[in-house]
Amino acid sequence: MKSLDPRYKMQYVEFTYKKLYGSNFREHSDRVWEKLHDLFSEYVTGLPYKISTISTSDSCKSVNKNNDTMLSKSTREMLQEFTVYETKEFALSQKSQLEMYLDEPRSDITEDINALSFWKAHQYRYPELASMARDILNIPVSTVASESTFSNGGRVLDKFRSSLAHKNVEAIICAKDWLFGISGDEELCLQDLTEDIMELDSKGSDTHEAME
Numbered sequence: 001m002k003s004l005d006p007r008y009k010m011q012y013v014e015f016t017y018k019k020l021y022g023s024n025f026r027e028h029s030d031r032v033w034e035k036l037h038d039l040f041s042e043y044v045t046g047l048p049y050k051i052s053t054i055s056t057s058d059s060c061k062s063v064n065k066n067n068d069t070m071l072s073k074s075t076r077e078m079l080q081e082f083t084v085y086e087t088k089e090f091a092l093s094q095k096s097q098l099e100m101y102l103d104e105p106r107s108d109i110t111e112d113i114n115a116l117s118f119w120k121a122h123q124y125r126y127p128e129l130a131s132m133a134r135d136i137l138n139i140p141v142s143t144v145a146s147e148s149t150f151s152n153g154g155r156v157l158d159k160f161r162s163s164l165a166h167k168n169v170e171a172i173i174c175a176k177d178w179l180f181g182i183s184g185d186e187e188l189c190l191q192d193l194t195e196d197i198m199e200l201d202s203k204g205s206d207t208h209e210a211m212e
Helices: 009-044 056-061 065-070 073-091 097-103 115-120 125-137 147-154 165-183 190-211
Strands: none
Touching: 009 097, 009 125, 097 125, 115 125
16 A cells, blocks of 8 residues: 555555546545545554543642642632643644654655565554554555556466456466465466366355355
């Protein structure tokens, strides 16, 4: 996810969406921001929310003892309540880790930065956000270059397998990438891999028909 790369952030999302959707890009980029914010909130709520409030005893220490004797009990209680209220409001008005990260200037786009290493180095500054970034960036990603999409599909889909659902074609491509990515001395056969997924697809269809 480019927004979690310090060289790109949300500016790159807006840039690419503007190219894709023209004047309507804001609607789509806002949706990305909302999803990112909602996901981050899940990580934050995973831990109890703590506000550094000032205890009653600490509040009393901030009041001069001479003045303390001159104030009525109700006035002192009101002042203590105000101190706690102000502290809470200040804490709630602070920017979240996500907002702080996105508001900071981007790193130079030409820098050779490993995003995972970046978040490891900043895990104490952005604990919840770093945890979220680590989980997202660790997900294996398979991509197919646009110029080889059809030739790649042709190797997977011949005239006998043209009925494969798109999700199964995606599964074949991803599985091939992941398995070949860690291959050592073993030779992995794409033919066997395709047949295995077709068999699973066939079993799934039979089960669905039986339930109906």
